[in-house]
Amino acid sequence: xxxxxxxxxxxxxxxxxxxxxxxxxxxxxxxxxxxxxxxxxxxxxxxxxxxxxxxxxxxxxxxxxxxxxxxxxxxxxxxxxxxxxxxxxxxxxxxxxxxxx
Amino acid sequence: xxxxxxxxxxxxxxxxxxxxxxxxxxxxxxxxxxxxxxxxxxxxxxxxxxxxxxxxxxxxxxxxxxxxxxxxxxxxxxxxxxxxxxxxxxxxxxxxxxxxxxxxxxxxxxxxxxxxxxxxxxxxxxxxxxxxxxxxxxxxxxxxxxxxxxxxxxxxxxxxxxxxxxxxxxxxxxxxxxxxxxxxxxxxxxxxxxxxxxxxxxxxxxxxxxxxxxxxxxxxxxxxxxxxxxxxxxxxxxxxxxxxxxxxxxxxxxxxxxxxxxxxxxxxxxxxxxxxxxxxxxxxxxxxxxxxxxxxxxxxxxxxxxxxxxxxxxxxxxxxxxxxxxxxxxxxxxxxxxxxxxxxxxxxxxxxxxxxxxxxxxxx
Numbered sequence: 001x002x003x004x005x006x007x008x009x010x011x012x013x014x015x016x017x018x019x020x021x022x023x024x025x026x027x028x029x030x031x032x033x034x035x036x037x038x039x040x041x042x043x044x045x046x047x048x049x050x051x052x053x054x055x056x057x058x059x060x061x062x063x064x065x066x067x068x069x070x071x072x073x074x075x076x077x078x079x080x081x082x083x084x085x086x087x088x089x090x091x092x093x094x095x096x097x098x099x100x101x
Numbered sequence: 102x103x104x105x106x107x108x109x110x111x112x113x114x115x116x117x118x119x120x121x122x123x124x125x126x127x128x129x130x131x132x133x134x135x136x137x138x139x140x141x142x143x144x145x146x147x148x149x150x151x152x153x154x155x156x157x158x159x160x161x162x163x164x165x166x167x168x169x170x171x172x173x174x175x176x177x178x179x180x181x182x183x184x185x186x187x188x189x190x191x192x193x194x195x196x197x198x199x200x201x202x203x204x205x206x207x208x209x210x211x212x213x214x215x216x217x218x219x220x221x222x223x224x225x226x227x228x229x230x231x232x233x234x235x236x237x238x239x240x241x242x243x244x245x246x247x248x249x250x251x252x253x254x255x256x257x258x259x260x261x262x263x264x265x266x267x268x269x270x271x272x273x274x275x276x277x278x279x280x281x282x283x284x285x286x287x288x289x290x291x292x293x294x295x296x297x298x299x300x301x302x303x304x305x306x307x308x309x310x311x312x313x314x315x316x317x318x319x320x321x322x323x324x325x326x327x328x329x330x331x332x333x334x335x336x337x338x339x340x341x342x343x344x345x346x347x348x349x350x351x352x353x354x355x356x357x358x359x360x361x362x363x364x365x366x367x368x369x370x371x372x373x374x375x376x377x378x379x380x381x382x383x384x385x386x387x388x389x390x391x392x393x394x395x396x397x398x399x400x401x402x403x404x405x406x407x408x409x410x411x412x413x414x415x416x417x418x419x420x421x422x423x424x425x426x427x428x429x430x431x432x433x434x435x436x437x438x439x440x441x442x443x444x445x446x447x448x449x450x451x452x453x454x455x456x457x458x459x460x461x462x463x464x465x
Contacts, residue, residue, distance in 0.1 A: 069298070069351060094116045
C-alpha cells in the first residue's frame with residue numbers, strides 16, 4: 001500500500017470555483033513551473049498560494065517568476081511590472097497632491 | 102496578494118474618487134460593457150460613491166446573458182441524447198431555457214459536467230473514447246482563444262469524439278449597436294480590460310472616432326475601475342474622443358497576436374443573435390469551414406428548436422442600458438436569483454443578479 005505520494009512537483013489542481021466562476025475575470029498569479037502536456041506548453045501558476053494549471057501557448061515569452069493573468073485555464077498576458085509601477089506612482093502622487101491641497 | 106491588493110487600496114480609491122468629484126463639472130452617462138466590471142462596481146459600491154452627476158449604465162457584456170435561448174435549448178436537447186457528455190463553464194448551468202436549465206437536465210439523468218477550461222473538456226473526450234463529448238463554447242473575445250485551442254488541439258490529435266456548440270460574441274459590434282440605437286444616452290465607455298488584453302484597442306479607434314466618444318480599457322479591481330472612470334470623465338470634460346488606456350499593466354494596443362492567430366484559424370466572424378437584443382451583424386464567431394466537423398450543431402440532429410421567452414422578462418432592455426434592473430416590474434417579485442426569468446438574473450455577471458445581491462432595490 002502506498003503511503004507516500006509520488007515525488008516531483010506537488011501539484012494541486014484546485015477547485016478555483018470561487019476565483020473563476022465569473023466568465024471574464026482573469027486572476028493574476030506567478031508562474032512557478034513549465035512543462036509539456038499533449039504537445040502544449042503548460043504551466044503551474046501560483047495564485048496567492050493556490051496552485052492552478054494554465055496553458056502557456058499564448059504567452060510564449062513568459063519566464064518562471066513572471067506574473068500572468070489566468071482565464072479558462074489559459075495564461076492570457078504577461079503582466080507588465082514597469083507599467084504597474086508607473087500607475088501606482090501616479091496615483092500615489094495624486095494622494096500627495098490632495099494632501100497638500 | 103500581488104497585483105490584487107494594490108488595486109483594492111482604500112486610500113488610492115478615495116484619492117481617485119476625490120479627483121473624479123473635482124473633475125466632473127457636467128452630467129455624464131458612462132457605460133461599462135463587461136459584466137465582471139458591473140459586479141465589481143456593485144460589490145465595491147462604486148456606483149453609490151460616484152458623484153451624482155456621473156451615472157453608470159451597465160452594458161451587455163455578460164456572454165452568459167446574451168447566449169440565445171435557442172442555443173440553451175439546443176444544448177439541452179444534445180445533453181439528453183444517450184452517450185453524450187455535455188461540458189460547460191459553471192455559469193451556464195442555471196440559465197433558463199424554454200422549459201428548464203442544464204442543472205435540471207442533470208438531475209433528470211443527463212451527463213452534464215462543469216469544466217473550468219475547454220482543455221478539461223478535451224481531456225474528458227480522451228478519457229471516454231466511446232462517448233461523444235460536447236463543449237458549450239460561450240464567451241467574449243477573452244474566452245475565444247481558449248475555446249479555439251481546444252478545437253485546434255482536437256484536430257491535431259484526431260480526437261473525433263469532441264465537438265463544440267459555439268456561441269461566441271464580440272464587443273465592438275455591440276458598442277456600435279448601443280451607440281446607434283435611438284434614445285442612446287451613453288457618452289463614454291469603459292472597455293473590458295481582458296477582452297482588450299486579447300484584441301488590443303485598435304478596433305475601438307474607428308468606433309470612438311465615428312461616434313465621437315471616449316473609450317477607456319479598464320481593469321476590474323476598484324482602483325482600476327475608478328482610474329478608468331476618471332480617465333473617461335477627464336476626456337468628456339475636455340471634449341476628447343478616442344481610446345486612452347487605463348489598464349497599462351495588461352492592455353497594449355496590439356493585444357495578443359498569438360491568441361488571435363489561433364482564434365482566426367479556427368473561427369470566423371458571422372452575424373449573431375443576442376438574447377434580449379436581437380441579431381447584431383458580424384458580432385459572433387462560428388467554426389471555419391476546415392473545422393466544421395467539430396460543430397456540435399451539425400453533428401447532432403435535434404429537430405426543430407422552438408424557443409419561448411418569458412413574457413415578463415425585460416433582460417433585453419437591461420442589457421442595452423435602457424432600464425436599470427430595479428426598474429423591471431418583475432425584479433425581486435417573480436424574478437429572483439432563486440427563480441430567474443432571464444439570464445441577467447442568473448449569471449454571476451448579470452446586471453440583475455448584481456442589483457439583487459448588492460441590494461440596489463430602489464429605482465433611485
